[in-house]
Each structure stands twice: as C-alpha cells, then as structure tokens.
Amino acid sequence: MTTTGATRGYRASQKLLHWMTVLAVSAQLAVGYNLDLDDGCDPTGEDRSGGDTTDAEEDRLDRLEDLCEASAADYDLLGGSFDLAELHLALGLTVLALGVVRPLWRKVAGLPPWSEHLSEGQRRLVHWTERALMVLLVVVPLSGLVLVVTGDDAWLPLHIGAHVAFFVALAAHLSTNLRPVILRRML
Numbered sequence: 001m002t003t004t005g006a007t008r009g010y011r012a013s014q015k016l017l018h019w020m021t022v023l024a025v026s027a028q029l030a031v032g033y034n035l036d037l038d039d040g041c042d043p044t045g046e047d048r049s050g051g052d053t054t055d056a057e058e059d060r061l062d063r064l065e066d067l068c069e070a071s072a073a074d075y076d077l078l079g080g081s082f083d084l085a086e087l088h089l090a091l092g093l094t095v096l097a098l099g100v101v102r103p104l105w106r107k108v109a110g111l112p113p114w115s116e117h118l119s120e121g122q123r124r125l126v127h128w129t130e131r132a133l134m135v136l137l138v139v140v141p142l143s144g145l146v147l148v149v150t151g152d153d154a155w156l157p158l159h160i161g162a163h164v165a166f167f168v169a170l171a172a173h174l175s176t177n178l179r180p181v182i183l184r185r186m187l
C-alpha cells in the first residue's frame with residue numbers, strides 16, 4: 001500500500017452522506033425521546049383528575065385529551081399543523097432513504113485503502129460494525145413504520161430494541177474511529 005493510498009480518505013460525496021446521516025439520526029433520537037403521545041396530551045388540570053374534580057370537569061379533560069391524541073396520531077405530513085410525531089416520521093423516512101442510498105453509493109464509489117493505523121483485529125471490528133450500522137439504518141426506521149402502520153403497541157419493543165442495538169454498534173464504531181488519524185479520513 002502506498003503512503004498516498006494509505007492516507008487517502010473518503011470521497012466528498014461519501015463524507016457528505018456520512019455526516020448528513022449522523023445529523024439526521026441525532027435529530028431523530030432527540031425527537032424520539034421527546035415523543036410521548038399520551039403524556040404530551042395531558043391537559044392542564046389533568047393532575048387533579050380523579051377525586052378532586054367534578055364529573056363535568058372530568059369529561060372536559062377526557063375530551064381534550066382524546067382530541068389531542070387523535071391529532072397526534074394523524075400522520076398527514078402535508079396537512080395543516082406539523083407535530084413532533086410527524087417530524088419523527090419525516091426524519092425517519094430521510095434516514096431510511098440515506099440508509100438505502102449509502103450502501104449503493106459505497107458499491108459504486110468504492111472504499112479507500114485501510115488506514116495503516118488499524119490492526120488486523122480492529123479492521124475486523126470496523127468491518128462488522130459498519131455492516132451492523134448499515135443494516136440498522138434500515139431496520140430502525142422500518143420497525144417504526146411497522147409500529148405506525150399496524151397501530152399495534154406490541155411492535156414498540158422491536159423499535160426500542162433496534163435503536164438500542166444501534167447504540168451498541170455506534171459505540172463500537174466510535175471505539176475505533178474517534179482518533180485523529182482515523183477521523184481525518186472522514187473530514
């Protein structure tokens with residue numbers, strides 16, 4: 001391997017796709033953890049409901065909560081208001097598109113030679129964690145879509161499990177790549 005070959009990093013297009021993915025996934029995680037359809041719909045005064053409110057007041061709070069939940073569950077991306085759930089769907093579709101385009105582009109554009117700063121064992125780890133990340137970039141949004149399309153909460157553990165697996169793969173990815181000599185290949 002020549003020095004030029006060993007130090008050559010990724011193409012500008014691959015860098016752009018990589019950092020766009022990092023940005024979209026980070027935003028998506030932030031939105032995901034703030035998505036609590038039920039709690040987000042608790043109207044003011046809900047904490048007093050139960051013994052402390054009259055029946056009429058209780059009905060009014062329930063109606064407000066039902067209205068809010070109905071609109072939160074309505075994923076009409078192009079319709080009037082744009083809520084957090086719709087933002088989660090839009091970002092998820094973006095990540096899914098990037099998750100499909102990236103491996104295809106990787107096949108076309110090819111990969112730079114291995115960095116000489118990675119041992120044989122680290123190269124194997126890099127190889128498998130990149131594969132896991134690429135698979136999970138498709139599985140995580142798909143599990144979210146299944147959850148929404150079926151409307152069945154039984155699918156939630158799959159969506160949660162998939163994004164936790166993503167964190168594990170990401171931690172391994174960072175354990176090999178968060179070093180200046182490696183990082184600069186992607187900058």
Ligand code: HEM
Nearest residue numbers: 028029032033035036037089092093095140141144145148
């Ligand atoms: C990269 C893609 C995605 C990531 C990283 C992601 C991440 C997350 C996270 C972190 C949560 C919160 C889980 C928790 O509280 O432990 C969540 C919940 C959820 N996600 Fe996603 N998600 C993605 C794509 C999608 C897509 C495409 C949909 C389809 C609309 C979706 C639908 C949902 C739903 C319905 C919930 C549960 C909300 C609730 O009932 O509280 N997700 N997601």
Ligand code: HEM
Nearest residue numbers: 014018021022025106115130133134177182183184185186
């Ligand atoms: C959403 C999170 C991430 C995903 C899905 C991801 C995925 C990938 C993939 C698939 C590659 C292989 C090259 C390619 O096919 O484009 C790669 C390379 C790389 N990633 Fe990430 N990555 C993520 C986050 C990060 C972060 C946060 C950093 C550092 C701060 C990072 C640093 C690198 C570096 C330096 C390389 C090049 C390694 C080399 O071959 O020398 N990645 N990443």
